[in-house]
Amino acid sequence: MVRISSSALGKSMGLTASQIRQDLFCFGEFGQQGYGYKVDSLREEIGGILGIDQGHTLVVLGTGNLGRAIIQNFRFSTNGFRLLAAFDISPAVVGTEIAGVPVYHVDRLEAFCAARPVDVGLLTVPIAAAQEMGNRLVEAGVRGIWNFTNYEITCASPEVVVESVHFSDSLLTLSYMISQREKHEEEEE
Amino acid sequence: MVRISSSALGKSMGLTASQIRQDLFCFGEFGQQGYGYKVDSLREEIGGILGIDQGHTLVVLGTGNLGRAIIQNFRFSTNGFRLLAAFDISPAVVGTEIAGVPVYHVDRLEAFCAARPVDVGLLTVPIAAAQEMGNRLVEAGVRGIWNFTNYEITCASPEVVVESVHFSDSLLTLSYMISQREKHEEEEE
Numbered sequence: 199m200v201r202i203s204s205s206a207l208g209k210s211m212g213l214t215a216s217q218i219r220q221d222l223f224c225f226g227e228f229g230q231q232g233y234g235y236k237v238d239s240l241r242e243e244i245g246g247i248l249g250i251d252q253g254h255t256l257v258v259l260g261t262g263n264l265g266r267a268i269i270q271n272f273r274f275s276t277n278g279f280r281l282l283a284a285f286d287i288s289p290a291v292v293g294t295e296i297a298g299v300p301v302y303h304v305d306r307l308e309a310f311c312a313a314r315p316v317d318v319g320l321l322t323v324p325i326a327a328a329q330e331m332g333n334r335l336v337e338a339g340v341r342g343i344w345n346f347t348n349y350e351i352t353c354a355s356p357e358v359v360v361e362s363v364h365f366s367d368s369l370l371t372l373s374y375m376i377s378q379r380e381k382h383e384e385e386e387e
Numbered sequence: 388m389v390r391i392s393s394s395a396l397g398k399s400m401g402l403t404a405s406q407i408r409q410d411l412f413c414f415g416e417f418g419q420q421g422y423g424y425k426v427d428s429l430r431e432e433i434g435g436i437l438g439i440d441q442g443h444t445l446v447v448l449g450t451g452n453l454g455r456a457i458i459q460n461f462r463f464s465t466n467g468f469r470l471l472a473a474f475d476i477s478p479a480v481v482g483t484e485i486a487g488v489p490v491y492h493v494d495r496l497e498a499f500c501a502a503r504p505v506d507v508g509l510l511t512v513p514i515a516a517a518q519e520m521g522n523r524l525v526e527a528g529v530r531g532i533w534n535f536t537n538y539e540i541t542c543a544s545p546e547v548v549v550e551s552v553h554f555s556d557s558l559l560t561l562s563y564m565i566s567q568r569e570k571h572e573e574e575e576e
Contacts, residue, residue, distance in 0.1 A: 248559045249566030263459065267452035268554070271537075277558050317565060341568070342561045348460075357568065361561035365457070365552065369466050370437045372531045372550040376506060377438030379530070379546065 203234040250278030255315060256344075258284040259331050260322035261291050261301055264346060268322065270297045279318070283310060304331075311338035320344040321351070332360075392423040439467030444504060445533075447473040448520050449511035450480050450490055453535060457511065459486045468507070472499060493520075500527035507531040514538045521549075 205215035222228045225247050229235035245251055256279045258265050265284065274281045285304040286292055292303045302310065310316070319335035321328060321343060328347035335343055336355050345351055345362040353360050394404035411417045414436050418424035434440055445468045447454050454473065463470045474493040475481055481492045491499065499505070508524035510517060510532060517536035524532055525544050534540055534551040542549050 247563065247566075249562040249569075250559075252562070252566055252569070254562060254565065263452045263456035267456060270452065272554055277555050278562060279558065318561060341565045344558060344561055359561060359564040359568070361557055361564070363552075363554065363557050365461055366466050368550055368552050369468065369533060370439070372507060372533055372548060373438040373441070373443060373467060374436065375548040375550070376443065376530045377436075377441055379548070380438075380441070 200237045201234040202237050202240075204229070207235070245278070248278070252278065253280065254278060254317040255280050255282050256318040256320060257282055257307075257310070257316050258299075258320045258322065259286075259304065259307070259335070260284075260324075260327075261286045261288075261296060262322060262324075265320075265322035266296055268320065268346075269299055282314070282316065285310075307334060308338050311340070316340055318342040318344055320346065322346045325349045389426045390423040391426050391429075393418070396424070434467070437467070441467065442469065443467060443506040444469050444471050445507040445509060446471055446496075446499070446505050447488075447509045447511065448475075448493065448496070448524070449513075449516075450475045450477075450485060451511060451513075454509075454511035455485055457509065457535075458488055471503070471505065474499075496523060497527050500529070505529055507533055509533040509535065510540070511535045 203215070204218040208215045208218045211218070225243075228240060228243065242251075256274065258269055258281065261269070261284050265286075269281065269284060281299055284296060284299050284301045285307050286301055287304055291301050294301050316338070317340060319331075319338075319340045319342075321331055321335075323331050325347055328345070328349040329351050332343055332345070332351040332353065336353060336358050340358065342359040342361065343351065343353065345360055348364060348366070350362065351360060392404070393407040397404045397407045400407070414432075417429060417432065431440075445463065447458055447470065450458070450473050454475075458470065458473060470488055473485060473488050473490045474496050475490055476493050480490050483490050505527070506529060508520075508527075508529045508531075510520055510524075512520050514536055517534070517538040518540050521532055521534070521540040521542065525542060525547050529547060531548040531550065532540065532542065534549055537553060537555070539551065540549060
């Protein structure tokens with residue numbers, strides 16, 4: 199049985215042992231004082247908290263460059279998701295497969311979701327279509343929307359979670375950190 | 388002159404007026420009690436804090452689907468960045484332009500960065516090339532790396548900032564929120 203201490207775990211994540219212990223404490227009792235954590239069961243418990251063991255299902259709306267990049271490269275199964283299908287309107291791509299994932303016309307979205315549970319819709323459609331496609335996903339019964347459209351969609355249902363990936367948040371964070379260091383260097387000169 | 392109150396600002400961002408006031412207070416004095424903020428100067432001051440006014444420059448390494456999607460769709464100028472060039476190794480793309488951005492062979496990276504200041508390198512190369520390309524960017528003198536490779540690159544220089552976009556962090560957040568709601572619904576039944 200492999201164990202890991204909170205300080206070793208913290209070191210590999212760039213955190214202090216105390217942060218690790220406090221964060222895990224929010225979710226219950228893990229490990230044993232002085233003995234660390236059993237790696238296998240810690241992994242399993244964290245996976246359970248994150249819902250990785252729930253077998254969530256997902257469809258992708260929009261197979262442009264970004265949608266295609268995510269379908270081809272993102273490890274859905276490692277994150278506990280099954281990618282069932284993609285939807286688009288372009289005749290060039292409807293009826294084809296991308297990395298083994300079938301691409302259907304978006305007209306078939308509602309029928310597809312009625313036939314089987316779809317937990318999450320991933321949105322990579324153009325901004326102009328973002329809100330409408332978000333509405334259709336909610337109507338079709340998804341529980342979550344993973345939004346890459348750079349448009350802040352409004353969700354009519356309080357039961358549906360929207361998680362947006364805004365690249366600009368990340369670039370502005372980088373911009374801020376660079377600017378702070380530049381200021382600091384100027385002050386030192 | 389257009390003004391906005393902290394409560395109106397908070398409402399549009401999904402925050403409370405108090406959060407807005409506290410957050411801005413971290414960076415100095417903004418607005419005037421009872422009169423709100425002047426929109427123009429608040430925008431300018433926040434832009435200054437984030438370094439949007441610094442004219443930062445950027446190059447993209449890797450023009451696969453993700454790199455291409457970002458070059459074509461991301462609004463660099465809105466975020467205060469100028470995208471100067473992209474680099475790749477594929478003969479199919481080297482020498483072409485993507486949305487007006489020239490694509491050079493990665494062999495030319497060092498010469499390019501020596502000829503003009505390049506503040507940030509955006510990494511969308513395959514995982515196997517991530518660390519090596521990160522090292523080359525640091526050697527070439529960038530101040531920041533915007534890392535989309537899903538690989539936690541190690542940065543030899545303490546002066547270079549690495550900002551990583553991990554899609555899985557976002558999907559696991561969504562997974563967690565969906566699982567929490569499912570548990571809550573089960574408890575209510």
